[in-house]
Every structure is written in C-alpha cells, then in structure tokens.
Amino acid sequence: MIRSQKIQTLNIKGLRNKKISWINIVNAQEKEINHLRQKYNFSKNDLHEAHVNFVNFHAKINAGDDYLFIALRFPFYNKEEQTINSTEIDFFAGKGYIIMLHEGKIPALKKMYEEYKNKNGTDSHNIDSPVDLFYNIIDTLLNHGFDLLDDVSKKTDQIEDLIFAWESKKAIVSLLNLRRSTINIHTITKNYHSIFEKFKKLAPGVGIIDKRTPYTSIIEKTKDLLNMIENRQEMVEALYASNESIMNYRMNDVMKTLTIFSVIVFPLTLLAAVFGMNTMNSMPFVNNPFDFWIIVIIMLCGCLGMLGFFKWKKWL
Numbered sequence: 001m002i003r004s005q006k007i008q009t010l011n012i013k014g015l016r017n018k019k020i021s022w023i024n025i026v027n028a029q030e031k032e033i034n035h036l037r038q039k040y041n042f043s044k045n046d047l048h049e050a051h052v053n054f055v056n057f058h059a060k061i062n063a064g065d066d067y068l069f070i071a072l073r074f075p076f077y078n079k080e081e082q083t084i085n086s087t088e089i090d091f092f093a094g095k096g097y098i099i100m101l102h103e104g105k106i107p108a109l110k111k112m113y114e115e116y117k118n119k120n121g122t123d124s125h126n127i128d129s130p131v132d133l134f135y136n137i138i139d140t141l142l143n144h145g146f147d148l149l150d151d152v153s154k155k156t157d158q159i160e161d162l163i164f165a166w167e168s169k170k171a172i173v174s175l176l177n178l179r180r181s182t183i184n185i186h187t188i189t190k191n192y193h194s195i196f197e198k199f200k201k202l203a204p205g206v207g208i209i210d211k212r213t214p215y216t217s218i219i220e221k222t223k224d225l226l227n228m229i230e231n232r233q234e235m236v237e238a239l240y241a242s243n244e245s246i247m248n249y250r251m252n253d254v255m256k257t258l259t260i261f262s263v264i265v266f267p268l269t270l271l272a273a274v275f276g277m278n279t280m281n282s283m284p285f286v287n288n289p290f291d292f293w294i295i296v297i298i299m300l301c302g303c304l305g306m307l308g309f310f311k312w313k314k315w316l
Contacts, residue, residue, distance in 0.1 A: 006032055010117050012127055020133055021097040024113055026104040036099065041065060042092060050090040050101050057088065059191040063202045067094035072195060074141045075148055075185045076105045084148055084181035086188045089141075091134065093203075098130045100137065108144040112137070131203060135218055138196075142221050145189065149225075152181065152232050156239060163243045168250070171243055179240055182233040189229060192222040260315065264306050268299050 008024040025032050033051045036042060046062055046069040062069040070093065073086040087106065092099035104110060116125060127133050155178055162171040196219050275283065275295055285291040 007035060008113075010113070012116065012125060012133070018128060019096065020127055020130055022113070022116065022133060023097060023099040025099070025101045028101045032101075036092075040067070040092070040094070040099075042067065042069070046092070050092075053088055059195050061195050061198045061202065063205060067092055068199065068202055070195065070199065072192070073188045074106060075145055075188050076107075077148060077151070081177075083177045084152075084185050086184060091137075093130050093134055096130065098133050098137070106141065106144060108140055108147075109137070112140045134199075138218055139221070142192075142218070142225055145185070145225050146228070148185065149228050149232055152178065152236075156232070156235050159239055159243075163239065163246060166246070166250075168243050168247050172247075175236070175240055175243055179236050182229065182236050186226075186229050186233055189222065189226055193219060193226070196222060256315070260310060264303055267302055267306075271295070271299060271302070 006025055006027065006029070008026075010022040010024065012020045012022060028051060030051075033047050036050075037044075037047055041064070043062075043064055046064065049060075049071060050069070057071075057073060059073065060069075060071050068091075070091040071088065072091075073088050075084045076087050077083075078085045087103050089100065089102040089106075089109075091101075102109070119125070125133075125136065127136070155174065159171050159174050159178065162168075162174075200219075277283070285294050288294065
C-alpha cells in the first residue's frame with residue numbers, strides 16, 4: 001500500500017460508538033491519487049476530476065457503486081490580489097468515511113480539522129454517520145462564506161465614505177476589487193442548492209443516509225447565503241454607479257472650465273493675430289504712442305465682457 005505524509009486520517013468515535021474516518025488530503029499529487037485508487041473502488045473519472053483543477057469548472061455530484069463524489073468550489077480571501085477567489089474541494093462520501101481533497105486555502109476548514117483532531121476520543125461531535133460529518137464540514141464552509149460577506153459590508157462602508165468625501169480615485173481600485181469579489185462569490189455559491197438537493201436524493205442509494213441530519217437546515221442556509229450575496233452585490237453596484245456619476249460630474253466640471261477658458265482665449269488670440277499682420281498703412285492705433293496699451297485694454301475689456309456674459313447666463 002502506498003503511504004503519503006499528505007494523507008491525514010482522523011478516526012472519530014461517533015454516537016453509539018460508531019467509527020467514522022475523516023481523511024484529509026491537501027494538495028494531492030499522483031502518489032495520493034494512486035493510494036485512493038488502490039484502497040477504494042473509485043472510478044478513474046472521479047479520481048481524475050479530484051486531481052485536476054479545471055479552468056471551466058462546474059459543480060457536480062456523481063454516484064458510484066458505494067460512494068458519492070462531490071466537487072464544489074468555496075470562497076476564500078486572496079491577500080495578494082485583495083479579492084475573494086475560489087478554491088476547489090472534492091469529497092468522497094461512503095460507508096464509514098469522508099475523504100476530502102483540497103488546497104488548504106480556507107483557514108476555517110483547517111481550524112475545524114484541528115479542533116476535531118484535538119478532541120478525538122473525548123467528544124463524539126454529535127456525529128452518527130459520514131453524512132453528519134459532511135454536513136458539519138459544509139456548515140463550517142458556509143459560515144466562512146458569511147464571514148467573508150461581513151468583510152465585504154465593512155469595505156463597502158469604507159468605500160462609501162471615500163466616495164462622498166470626493167476621493168473617487170482612491171475608491172475606484174478598492175471598488176473594482178470588491179465588485180470582482182462579489183461576482184466571484186455569487187458564481188461560486190449559486191449551484192450549492194441543487195448539489196445538496198441531489199446529495200439528499202442520492203445518499204440512500206449508496207447506504208450513507210442518516211435521517212437525523214437536518215438537510216432542510218443546510219439547504220435553507222445556502223439560500224440565505226445566496227440572498228445575502230445578491231444584496232451585497234446590489235450594494236456594490238450602487239456604489240459603483242454613484243462613484244461613476246461623481247467622476248462624470250467632476251469631468252464635466254473640468255471640461256466646462258476648459259471650454260470657458262478656450263472661448264475667452266480664442267478672441268484674444270484672433271485679435272493678437274490681426275494686429276500682427278504686416279498691413280501698416282491701414283492698421284488702427286499704429287504709430288500711436290499708446291498703441292500697445294490700447295490693444296491690451298481692448299483685450300481686457302473683451303475678457304471682462306465675456307466673463308460677465310457667462311455669469312449672466314449662470315454658466316459660472
């Protein structure tokens with residue numbers, strides 16, 4: 001039998017002394033996949049999908065002869081990109097065991113495994129079957145999603161303060177990252193409901209059903225999470241539209257100022273060009289000892305006249 005240090009096995013002594021094995025595999029490679037191939041009756045396709053991260057991923061659940069294979073993505077916060085991204089978690093659920101393959105990017109999941117490991121033998125964790133354990137894992141991951149949404153709410157408040165403090169340039173990068181985060185988390189979670197409904201229907205066929213498990217609770221929780229995500233998404237889109245309106249207003253204000261400046265300068269430039277012509281015989285004010293100051297006064301009067309007109313029209 002192939003052994004690997006990446007394969008962690010936690011034997012949980014559940015209710016009525018039932019033994020449930022939680023097998024945790026982080027960043028599985030070919031060695032770990034071969035171990036699963038030799039020990040369990042998993043199909044090659046399911047093992048391949050658990051090993052490869054597909055670009056065009058879609059959530060799925062497959063029923064084998066005596067197990068269920070579930071592939072899902074869950075949100076996590078990427079500190080480098082400062083956005084919420086997704087990571088794939090694959091489950092094999094069978095009689096007496098849950099196998100979990102993931103990349104170790106969700107702190108809440110790691111914390112849960114360590115807590116179960118530390119209490120092993122002294123706490124049943126109210127688990128009576130692999131379905132109970134699967135439910136508890138999913139519940140932890142969903143709670144992590146709610147925590148991420150709380151962070152989104154805090155960031156929207158900060159961005160709102162920046163926007164209405166006329167700091168649109170500072171807000172735009174954070175706003176775009178937040179917009180990307182809400183789109184990502186919405187895309188990730190929208191398939192949860194259908195997958196868990198299918199799990200409920202398929203579990204009896206492979207003998208891992210537990211009538212105690214509150215399926216309705218977890219399905220309702222996915223609905224609540226999706227509704228909250230949609231609310232946050234609407235809030236972010238509203239902030240994005242507000243920021244865009246403020247930026248457009250400021251741009252229009254700048255363009256108005258530049259236009260007024262251009263309108264004032266153009267006649268003065270034209271006047272200077274006319275007096276710059278080499279038509280000395282018919283040019284007015286030429287040879288007058290105050291010719292320069294007369295032209296400057298004409299230009300000044302023209303400027304003041306146009307400014308007065310703009311003020312009268314309330315364009316200033």
